[in-house]
Amino acid sequence: MAEIEPVADKVTSYFYALLFLRHPDLRVMFPAAMDVQRDRLFKALVTAAKHVDDAEILTEYLSHLGRGHRKYGTLAGHYPAVGECLLGALSRHATSSWSAETEAAWVRAYTAVSQIMIDAAAEDEAVAPAWWQAEVIAHELRTPEIAVVTVRPDQPYPFLAGQYTTVETPWWPRVWRHYSFATAPRADGLLSFHVKAVPAGWVSNALVRRARPGDVIRLGAPGGSMTVDHTTRNGLLCVGGGTGIAPIKALVEDVAERGTRRPVEVFYGARSDYDLYDIDTMLRLEQVHPWLSVRPVVATGAVRGRPNGVSGQLPDAVRRYGPWREYDAYLSGPPGLIRSGVDALLGVGIPSDRIRHDSVEELVTTGYR
Ligand SMILES: NC(=O)C1=CN([C@@H]2O[C@H](COP(=O)(O)OP(=O)(O)OC[C@H]3O[C@@H](n4cnc5c(N)ncnc54)[C@H](O)[C@@H]3O)[C@@H](O)[C@H]2O)C=CC1
Numbered sequence: 293m294a295e296i297e298p299v300a301d302k303v304t305s306y307f308y309a310l311l312f313l314r315h316p317d318l319r320v321m322f323p324a325a326m327d328v329q330r331d332r333l334f335k336a337l338v339t340a341a342k343h344v345d346d347a348e349i350l351t352e353y354l355s356h357l358g359r360g361h362r363k364y365g366t367l368a369g370h371y372p373a374v375g376e377c378l379l380g381a382l383s384r385h386a387t388s389s390w391s392a393e394t395e396a397a398w399v400r401a402y403t404a405v406s407q408i409m410i411d412a413a414a415e416d417e418a419v420a421p422a423w424w425q426a427e428v429i430a431h432e433l434r435t436p437e438i439a440v441v442t443v444r445p446d447q448p449y450p451f452l453a454g455q456y457t458t459v460e461t462p463w464w465p466r467v468w469r470h471y472s473f474a475t476a477p478r479a480d481g482l483l484s485f486h487v488k489a490v491p492a493g494w495v496s497n498a499l500v501r502r503a504r505p506g507d508v509i510r511l512g513a514p515g516g517s518m519t520v521d522h523t524t525r526n527g528l529l530c531v532g533g534g535t536g537i538a539p540i541k542a543l544v545e546d547v548a549e550r551g552t553r554r555p556v557e558v559f560y561g562a563r564s565d566y567d568l569y570d571i572d573t574m575l576r577l578e579q580v581h582p583w584l585s586v587r588p589v590v591a592t593g594a595v596r597g598r599p600n601g602v603s604g605q606l607p608d609a610v611r612r613y614g615p616w617r618e619y620d621a622y623l624s625g626p627p628g629l630i631r632s633g634v635d636a637l638l639g640v641g642i643p644s645d646r647i648r649h650d651s652v653e654e655l656v657t658t659g660y661r
Contacts (some may be wrong), residue, residue, distance in 0.1 A: 360411030453546035533625025607636035
């Protein structure tokens with residue numbers, strides 16, 4: 293991996309060129325623009341290599357990957373073709389470390405990896421569809437860039453509060469992006485997402501500016517482990533930045549449904565007062581739940597009309613309050629916030645096994661664009 297990492301771009305470009313030259317029929321399974329796809333392949337290789345000594349984490353990661361590949365139409369028969377081209381690309385770029393021995397090691401590793409993915413996909417086939425179709429039934433613009441999109445899946449969609457899914461729009465086939473569910477599972481089966489149109493974001497711009505009630509999108513399977521630990525009575529310290537408030541709101545609803553009245557402290561951060569697009573919903577929840585406290589935090593300017601508003605960065609705001617030793621922490625938002633937030637939470641005495649957030653690598657490569 294050390295020899296491959298600095299030339300990752302070349303390796304993945306070469307790999308896809310080989311794959312499409314040798315197997316042109318597979319090209320239709322991939323999006324028109326391959327930039328994000330290329331990053332994804334390499335991130336998957338790095339993640340697998342990173343956990344190579346921890347069979348449990350590796351199997352969980354690969355199983356999730358295998359199940360996730362069902363929505364692309366991936367079949368067991370595709371894996372050998374991919375494996376051959378991967379070896380072709382690696383052997384061409386890892387020239388100084390390549391030998392019969394390394395080749396045999398890669399073949400063994402790839403065979404094991406693909407078997408776990410194939411088995412997980414086959415198991416999943418018996419219990420869940422490869423994807424869900426979902427009709428947009430409401431589209432509410434909260435700011436010119438942020439929409440709350442509510443959809444009705446064509447069949448029951450089981451998930452846990454705090455999880456995310458992948459979304460494909462009809463306008464950009466085979467381009468999938470992650471979005472967290474903005475509510476806990478609802479009795480009416482509806483799902484909603486907070487989407488911010490980001491520059492050059494294919495899916496996010498389509499969802500904010502084009503999608504209207506009646507349009508049909510596709511959803512992949514749910515994922516993510518930022519879910520409430522119901523085995524403890526610890527309080528929840530929730531830090532949500534920007535649209536990262538969406539899964540935090542879902543967690544609050546989950547605690548409310550359980551009726552356990554654990555203290556929940558939400559720090560809701562935005563660049564400015566104007567960007568606190570969901571503050572009214574959060575404050576309404578605070579009014580009905582005595583165990584919930586919501587503190588808006590803005591990076592610039594002041595929070596108007598909210599006496600408990602804080603000016604500054606989210607991690608600093610969290611440090612200013614507390615103590616947090618009796619709390620589990622949940623972090624959601626931009627990758628930079630997750631990184632500095634984890635440091636702040638460790639610093640205030642919350643051990644790492646009680647800090648939950650989505651994978652920063654996933655947020656970076658498969659972001660919300
Ligand atoms: N499950 C998750 O973790 C979710 C993550 N997201 C991510 O959240 C982001 C939302 O984007 P925007 O609304 O434009 O957010 P934004 O850029 O407006 O930032 C939101 C908040 O995070 C703070 N922040 C940003 N970078 C920081 C850093 N390096 N250190 C400390 N604080 C920082 C800002 O000061 C602000 O308070 C996207 O990157 C999206 O991918 C969105 C939904 C769910």
